[in-house]
Amino acid sequence: xxxxxxxxxxxxxxxxxxxxxxxxxxxxxxxxxxxxxxxxxxxxxxxxxxxxxxxxxxxxxxxxxxxxxx
Numbered sequence: 001x002x003x004x005x006x007x008x009x010x011x012x013x014x015x016x017x018x019x020x021x022x023x024x025x026x027x028x029x030x031x032x033x034x035x036x037x038x039x040x041x042x043x044x045x046x047x048x049x050x051x052x053x054x055x056x057x058x059x060x061x062x063x064x065x066x067x068x069x070x
Contacts, residue, residue, distance in 0.1 A: 010060050018064075022057045025050055 013021065029050045035041040 010057060013060075015061065015064065018057055018061050022054065022061075025054050025057070029054065 010018070010021075029047070032041060032047050032050060036044070036047065041047075
């Protein structure tokens with residue numbers, strides 16, 4: 001997910017796809033943190049976008065779990 005995905009686009013993903021996307025974003029977040037610590041980070045705004053995308057995916061996953069338990 002190189003660019004910010006729309007909320008509706010993520011809602012149609014399955015739980016496995018959301019988990020895969022979350023894992024990918026967490027790896028990217030780690031790499032961005034590492035680049036920032038070593039002074040190699042060029043696109044500093046990407047850190048914020050990735051953090052928000054992670055939160056967005058976690059929110060959607062929580063909504064899906066709540067809907068499934070009803």
